[in-house]
Amino acid sequence: MQLCLPRKWRGKGITTLSRLPPASRLAHPSTAMRLSCLFVLTACISTVIGWNTFIVPHSPGEDDVPALLEALPDLVENSSIVFQEGLTYNLFSPIKFPKLTNVEVVIEGNLTYATDIASIQGVVSSQNVNYWFVSFAILDRLLLLVVRITFNGGNNVTLRGSTSPNWGWIDAHGQAWWDAEILDRRPNGISFSHITDGVIRDMKIFKPIAHVFATGGSVNLHAFNNRILALSDTDSFPFNTDGFSAGGTNMVFENNFIQNGDDCLTVGDGAKGIVFRDSYCEGGHGLSIGSLGKGGSVANVQNVLIENVTMVNSLYGARFKSWTGGNGLAHNITWRDITFDNIYVTQNYWDQETGPKPNTMNPNNTHVEDFLFENFSGVIRDAPFVEGSCVTDPCWYAVPNATGKEVVIFDLYPDTTSNIRTKNISAKTQTGAPVAVMCDPTTVTNDVGFKCQDGPFVPTASGKESPIE
Numbered sequence: 001m002q003l004c005l006p007r008k009w010r011g012k013g014i015t016t017l018s019r020l021p022p023a024s025r026l027a028h029p030s031t032a033m034r035l036s037c038l039f040v041l042t043a044c045i046s047t048v049i050g051w052n053t054f055i056v057p058h059s060p061g062e063d064d065v066p067a068l069l070e071a072l073p074d075l076v077e078n079s080s081i082v083f084q085e086g087l088t089y090n091l092f093s094p095i096k097f098p099k100l101t102n103v104e105v106v107i108e109g110n111l112t113y114a115t116d117i118a119s120i121q122g123v124v125s126s127q128n129v130n131y132w133f134v135s136f137a138i139l140d141r142l143l144l145l146v147v148r149i150t151f152n153g154g155n156n157v158t159l160r161g162s163t164s165p166n167w168g169w170i171d172a173h174g175q176a177w178w179d180a181e182i183l184d185r186r187p188n189g190i191s192f193s194h195i196t197d198g199v200i201r202d203m204k205i206f207k208p209i210a211h212v213f214a215t216g217g218s219v220n221l222h223a224f225n226n227r228i229l230a231l232s233d234t235d236s237f238p239f240n241t242d243g244f245s246a247g248g249t250n251m252v253f254e255n256n257f258i259q260n261g262d263d264c265l266t267v268g269d270g271a272k273g274i275v276f277r278d279s280y281c282e283g284g285h286g287l288s289i290g291s292l293g294k295g296g297s298v299a300n301v302q303n304v305l306i307e308n309v310t311m312v313n314s315l316y317g318a319r320f321k322s323w324t325g326g327n328g329l330a331h332n333i334t335w336r337d338i339t340f341d342n343i344y345v346t347q348n349y350w351d352q353e354t355g356p357k358p359n360t361m362n363p364n365n366t367h368v369e370d371f372l373f374e375n376f377s378g379v380i381r382d383a384p385f386v387e388g389s390c391v392t393d394p395c396w397y398a399v400p401n402a403t404g405k406e407v408v409i410f411d412l413y414p415d416t417t418s419n420i421r422t423k424n425i426s427a428k429t430q431t432g433a434p435v436a437v438m439c440d441p442t443t444v445t446n447d448v449g450f451k452c453q454d455g456p457f458v459p460t461a462s463g464k465e466s467p468i469e
């Protein structure tokens with residue numbers, strides 16, 4: 001049973017009209033229903049035994065968001081919200097979902113942002129928006145970072161794209177932003193926050209403007225088969241196009257394909273039980289924990305496993321960064337089976353654009369405990385190159401005294417690190433020069449798997465490959 005209603009319909013009290021059998025459960029609305037929903041100025045809700053299916057209506061040339069927002073109050077529970085295949089929807093304003101229960105949002109059509117940069121910037125400042133497309137939960141990333149208000153944004157929520165190669169793309173037209181080097185009032189992509197039992201699958205993001213997915217505060221998340229294409233067609237760099245920002249608890253990210261210009265994965269404060277595996281990352285800055293402890297804040301991350309990831313043209317393979325003078329603990333973090341560029345662990349992250357390294361007399365640091373880097377192989381790009389995000393001199397990523405031939409850089413403070421190890425690291429340099437490491441023996445208390453020095457990479461017995469049982 002379905003209703004096709006005029007666009008101005010406010011949708012009160014019509015969700016339990018029918019007692020029809022659960023013929024399709026309407027995860028995939030029937031063809032008949034799709035056809036009857038093609039009137040572009042109508043909004044359609046169909047209800048089968050308490051399950052609502054809403055086909056988002058489309059008006060050529062107009063913003064399609066308001067019609068969805070109008071219908072949302074009736075779709076907060078037991079609902080499918082479907083952007084239909086065959087249509088390119090205009091996402092000219094942000095979507096904020098209320099708390100949802102048993103809801104799937106299905107993107108089978110294409111979604112396009114406005115191409116007019118100034119209009120998007122205007123919306124970002126006037127509505128104080130941080131994430132554009134799906135702010136699941138009333139959520140503002142800045143607010144969360146600063147105030148850390150925790151609330152529940154929903155239960156059993158799925159965000160699903162399409163497996164068709166031609167449909168289901170969200171096109172943010174980021175290229176124009178990258179070309180114009182606009183860093184001001186950029187909207188981020190999809191915030192999937194404070195959801196318990198969430199799924200993000202088959203999503204396809206084309207040229208995002210900035211960050212793509214953020215999952216802060218969610219619990220039990222499965223994110224798989226997603227694609228992010230944020231490679232620039234020009235010499236301009238796709239700044240801050242982070243792939244997945246993982247916050248929250250019990251999350252599995254797998255089979256994702258990410259081409260971007262910042263961290264492929266970044267695991268933030270409060271994260272616990274994060275698995276990221278079987279994925280491809282190209283063009284970005286690495287598989288990262290952090291940055292943690294900015295401004296002396298206390299940050300905690302624990303139980304992270306990153307495995308079987310192919311890194312291509314990435315500034316770093318594995319990366320840990322806590323701010324100079326940070327606080328808190330990063331504990332039980334493993335990276336393994338990575339083909340890479342290299343490994344960089346620093347408790348000394350600072351913004352090199354804002355001046356020299358800050359005073360390190362601060363007694364605190366984010367402590368590092370039980371880190372393992374195992375089974376890495378790859379080639380270090382030691383022929384001189386400048387990564388696209390390097391727009392200052394020195395580069396933001398410059399490490400004092402590094403030669404560019406390091407497979408591992410441990411930049412740590414004494415008495416704040418325990419049990420950081422490498423094992424079965426196999427690396428070559430592009431030029432054939434000997435592979436190097438940076439490591440200060442006064443900062444580590446265990447055998448790190450290679451001779452801890454600023455100099456050649458010399459594996460110790462514990463760092464060599466152990467036979468496979």
Ligand SMILES: *[C@@H]1O[C@H](CO)[C@@H](O)[C@H](O)[C@H]1NC(C)=O
Nearest residue numbers: 016049050051077078101102
């Ligand atoms: C949603 O569906 C569940 C069963 O799956 C049911 O218990 C609940 O009452 C439904 N909620 C509404 C508002 O219909």
Ligand SMILES: *[C@@H]1O[C@H](CO)[C@@H](O)[C@H](O)[C@H]1NC(C)=O
Nearest residue numbers: 079101102103104156157158
């Ligand atoms: C969870 O939501 C899906 C739709 O995404 C629905 O099919 C399923 O029945 C829901 N699970 C429960 C336990 O209600």
Ligand SMILES: *[C@@H]1O[C@H](CO)[C@@H](O)[C@H](O)[C@H]1NC(C)=O
Nearest residue numbers: 110166167168169170171206
């Ligand atoms: C959907 O969007 C993608 C990315 O912009 C584009 O490559 C594709 O051609 C679009 N599909 C259709 C059918 O227009």
Ligand SMILES: *[C@@H]1O[C@H](CO)[C@@H](O)[C@H](O)[C@H]1NC(C)=O
Nearest residue numbers: 255277278279280308309310
């Ligand atoms: C590693 O990940 C790739 C996808 O990037 C997958 O095809 C392959 O099966 C994975 N290997 C294992 C051992 O799981």
Ligand SMILES: *[C@@H]1O[C@H](CO)[C@@H](O)[C@H](O)[C@H]1NC(C)=O
Nearest residue numbers: 273274275302303304305332
């Ligand atoms: C370390 O983290 C991994 C990945 O989350 C987890 O499987 C393992 O149980 C943790 N180990 C300990 C000792 O907590």
Ligand SMILES: *[C@@H]1O[C@H](CO)[C@@H](O)[C@H](O)[C@H]1NC(C)=O
Nearest residue numbers: 336337338339375376377468
């Ligand atoms: C080591 O990693 C490579 C990929 O980098 C993988 O093919 C291989 O199976 C891994 N070895 C083990 C023992 O897991």
Ligand SMILES: *[C@@H]1O[C@H](CO)[C@@H](O)[C@H](O)[C@H]1NC(C)=O
Nearest residue numbers: 296298325327328362363364
């Ligand atoms: C160091 O950490 C302690 C405990 O968290 C805190 O009380 C103190 O203010 C911190 N010191 C500085 C200089 O940040």
Ligand SMILES: *[C@@H]1O[C@H](CO)[C@@H](O)[C@H](O)[C@H]1NC(C)=O
Nearest residue numbers: 375376377424426465466468
């Ligand atoms: C050690 O690394 C090599 C090269 O990546 C890989 O082929 C092998 O499987 C690794 N062995 C173990 C035990 O991880």
Ligand SMILES: *[C@@H]1O[C@H](CO)[C@@H](O)[C@H](O)[C@H]1NC(C)=O
Nearest residue numbers: 357399400401402438440454
């Ligand atoms: C760089 O190397 C020089 C010479 O060995 C040394 O004096 C200096 O302290 C090093 N700088 C850093 C930041 O490690």
